[in-house]
Amino acid sequence: MPRPYVVGGTVVSNLLNRYSLSLMLMCSVYYFRYKKLSNHRGVIGVISETELVNLLGSRVMQIATPEIYPPGSIVWHAGDLTPNEIQTCQRLPFVSEIFHLEWAEKQDGSENRFKAVAKELRQDYDAFLAFLESADHQLVTILDRSWVEVIVPQAFDYQSPARQSPYLIRAMLNLGESGSSITQVLDPMGGYGQTLFECVLRGIDGATLEISPKASHRSADNIRKLLGRLQIPFEEHCEENRYLFWTETSPRRCYQIVNGDTRRADQYFQGQQFDSLITDFPYGVQAGARTEKMQPTQFDQLLDSALPNWKNLLKPGGRVVIAYNLYTLARETVLKLIEKHRFRQQFAQVDLSERISDKIHRDIVVFEKAE
Secondary structure (H helix, E strand, C coil): CCCCCEECCEECCCHHHHHCCCEEEEEEEEEEEECCCCCCCCHHHHHHHHHHHHHHHHHEECCCCCCCCCCCCEEEEECCCCHHHHHHHCCCCCEEEEEEEEEEEEECCCCCHHHHHHHHHHCCHHHHHHHHHCCEEEEEEECCCHHHHHHCHHHCCCCCCCCCCHHHHHHHHHHCCECECCCEEEECCCCCCHHHHHHHHHCCEEEEEECCHHHHHHHHHHHHHHHHHCCCCEEEEECCCEEEEEECCCCCCEEEEEECCHHHHHHHCCCCCEEEEEEECCCCCCHHHCCCCCCCCCHHHHHHHHHHHHHHCEEEEEEEEEEEECCCCCHHHHHHHHHHCCEEEECCCCCCCEECCCCCEEEEEEEEECC
């Protein structure tokens, strides 16, 4: 039977006993470690926890990333993970390892005993380490990181000056899942095609809409190169403002790159609907600052015009995930527009904002089609 744990050389009554009475039983949880990346700060732990809650549901204990924990914090999951759920966890970009922990405790009939223990341990990292020593603690899996090397921007000829981290793109796709795995994704401001990279890796259909003809052309070059690197056979078709890549796999997958204005997005994808729309909204340069034929537009006006079109392209219950700059678009404005166009905000109590530089304070907002 697991022994009592020790903090600072002193035997401490097992915290679990505070919530137990008489009958001993074996309890177990899975927990997750994440590693901070050099170009990210504390928000990564919050994103990791939010992904887990979204992907695994109410069994996740929402006590992750307390301030006292060092880099490599903890997210608790109460109960067992199925093999399919462990496979799903392979898509978590910032999590590095999954562990299984078993211990003995006295049964008190409380459904909240895991949360009670977790709350105590959150307040004392030394107690957590001692708790690990007192239990049967086994590594379940180390999450694969090879996918990053496949799609890092440096591997491609064309890179957007404002390119987003592949880790963040993957996290945004995870936040875009609602109830079941997504199979069709649209990036309505697609840039150089980073969202399509992740769609290719996941083996799901993807599309981008981009106002710049040059960026659309370069996005097609990038996807062509990625499919070649992965040795995925494909057919390519080029129309007036659209590139189509059909994989010669089973099942066949389609990747679309469309040159057009996001404010008329539903005109370019007539008869199509998507599980999720994710995009990296312009951070600091006005949308009309490019040389292409688009009049300068304020960011709030651009989003206000785009949202009805995006909504038409969403399946019922589909989600939109937007990363944007708080210095150029106020969060209050975004939330008002979400309400105006009858979307439901998701993860409203979670702060996913992070100050990147003196000019960029990035925020991520998630909202769902309400009808």
